[in-house]
Amino acid sequence: MHAQTRPTLYEQLAALPVNLTGENLDGRLYTQPRPAWPHALAASSLGDELVGPFQKGQGGPGGWWIIDEPELHFIRDAEVDVPDLAGWRRERMPRPTLGHRIEVVSDWVCEILSPSAERKDRTIKMPIYARFGVDYAWLIDPLARTLEAYALAGGGWQDIGRYAGNAAVTVAPFDAISIRL
Numbered sequence: 001m002h003a004q005t006r007p008t009l010y011e012q013l014a015a016l017p018v019n020l021t022g023e024n025l026d027g028r029l030y031t032q033p034r035p036a037w038p039h040a041l042a043a044s045s046l047g048d049e050l051v052g053p054f055q056k057g058q059g060g061p062g063g064w065w066i067i068d069e070p071e072l073h074f075i076r077d078a079e080v081d082v083p084d085l086a087g088w089r090r091e092r093m094p095r096p097t098l099g100h101r102i103e104v105v106s107d108w109v110c111e112i113l114s115p116s117a118e119r120k121d122r123t124i125k126m127p128i129y130a131r132f133g134v135d136y137a138w139l140i141d142p143l144a145r146t147l148e149a150y151a152l153a154g155g156g157w158q159d160i161g162r163y164a165g166n167a168a169v170t171v172a173p174f175d176a177i178s179i180r181l
Helices: 009-014 037-055 118-131
Strands: 020-025 028-033 064-068 071-075 079-081 085-089 108-112 136-141 146-153 156-164
Touching (some): 009 020, 009 079, 037 064
Parallel strands (some): 108 136
Antiparallel strands (some): 020 028, 020 079, 146 156
């Protein structure tokens, strides 16, 4: 008789149905359904604001990769985070990786808050991003129409700006241009 082995967290993550997004955070598998309309619209709109000037260099400095829902592997398969958006300076990651696994720590992450995931994003994912050295993190609430921006300082997050409404804002690390929330 052979003992059954339990699948690893990453094997469990890889086996999820396509309608679920999964992450391995602090040794635990978290799952959530695909984003609802306000969440997806906020992520798509922000990506649209950033890709032209920062990835393509159209009306901005270029020099970045901006990716929707990348699979960040901070510790091989044990710590796998999927932010809503992430960005890398090209001098740190000259070309995108092949496949879905990204093992280069991003320079910026953005989480789009939703009622079902806000607590996880704030209390679990933000400390993980700080622990692994992500330089900037944004939290966007599409229903309240707010942006909270943070910079990593001394191993923790420093609040560098809070914005609300439909105003054009300039905020690090994308402060070379104004963007609309």
